[in-house]
Amino acid sequence: MKNNETKKKTDEPKKNAENQIEGEGSYTATRRYNEGVEQSVRAGKSDTLAEEAKRALEGKDGADLKQAEKIGKSGNPQSAQK
Numbered sequence: 001m002k003n004n005e006t007k008k009k010t011d012e013p014k015k016n017a018e019n020q021i022e023g024e025g026s027y028t029a030t031r032r033y034n035e036g037v038e039q040s041v042r043a044g045k046s047d048t049l050a051e052e053a054k055r056a057l058e059g060k061d062g063a064d065l066k067q068a069e070k071i072g073k074s075g076n077p078q079s080a081q082k
Contacts (some may be wrong), residue, residue: 022028040049057065 040046057060
């Protein structure tokens with residue numbers, strides 16, 4: 001019987017942060033985002049990225065970017081499909 005018990009334990013999937021399903025409010029995604037922001041700030045990219053964003057908003061894609069921002073802030077991404 002001990003062999004069967006051991007086999008059952010090894011057949012079970014391992015649970016760790018990489019294979020668990022996370023829902024809305026994913027801690028893993030939040031951690032990765034925060035790490036990316038921190039790396040950008042440390043690398044001194046903030047001013048460069050801000051200028052790129054400003055140019056994009058003032059450029060040909062500006063209206064689309066502003067619409068996407070509005071949808072994102074509304075909390076209803078389904079409204080983008082209308």
